[in-house]
Amino acid sequence: ARPRVGYFYSGKKPGQDISETMNNMKVGDFQSIPVVVREDVSVYDAISQMFLDDVGTLFVVDKKSFLTGVLSRKDLLRTSLGNQDLSTIPVHIIMTRMPNVTFCFKNEPLIQAAHRLINQQIDALPVVIEQPEGLKVIGRLTKTNITRAFLSLSESHEL
Amino acid sequence: ARPRVGYFYSGKKPGQDISETMNNMKVGDFQSIPVVVREDVSVYDAISQMFLDDVGTLFVVDKKSFLTGVLSRKDLLRTSLGNQDLSTIPVHIIMTRMPNVTFCFKNEPLIQAAHRLINQQIDALPVVIEQPEGLKVIGRLTKTNITRAFLSLSESHEL
Structure with missing residues (x-):
């Protein structure tokens, strides 16, 4: 659509x-x-x-630092209900595994990533760079980041 | 400030x-x-x-249904690290207790509640009604709700 430019009574x-x-x-x-x-x-x-770094989501990588999975507080809490010895279960058993991991890119519009968080009902997306061998994790996008973005909209436009 | 009303070249x-x-x-x-x-x-x-209702935060109430505390996934996960029998610990031992619970009201601007979520570093606020004897919980406000609000801003203003 052609942009409407001119004087408007608002x-x-x-x-x-x-x-x-x-x-x-x-x-x-x-x-x-x-x-x-x-x-x-x-x-x-x-x-x-998770407690040491005070985050709600961990990203899991292989020996070459390529993304293989994601661990949420929910995943870890579910496992802790199982009455098993938590120090003997490796995370790759319980993580959400590639290719079922939803991710995003640094240059994507925030709205698009926010839609993905809501539609997939997840807490955090890894921000990745695609390489021939896999995905490198360069960031973390959470609903906290979206909440900050929401607040920044009102702050930058206050009277 | 007096509102500026009139024709503007935007x-x-x-x-x-x-x-x-x-x-x-x-x-x-x-x-x-x-x-x-x-x-x-x-x-x-x-x-x-928490899993049954698929929520990240539970509100704790007394026999008269007044708010006494809040339980987050983080609180529960911390306890599960303790190697104790989770079925013998009552939640009032580990919950965040009144008056340290941050809450909000139905008629408050969403921005104000969003600020509280960020400043207090919490996942959810109980939406309450004040009564002489205490607080009745009538809702739950999370960063998911703020993310939905963020998206609604763009949806209602798309070309």
């Missing part, structure tokens, strides 16, 4: 259009630092790592 | 101002149904309840 203060502002927000502007663990660490150690 | 399509749109979003428009447990249920049963 009855409101002049402000940037919401869609345009939102389309300019990219994943890379809001992403956090990823926390990764190796496939062979125990569920016990993964939970400890 | 160079953009006419659109509602972001701040105004956001200030009109209330907690009640986006909240979810709360899931509550009693103070004397075991940690094991609370985790099971």
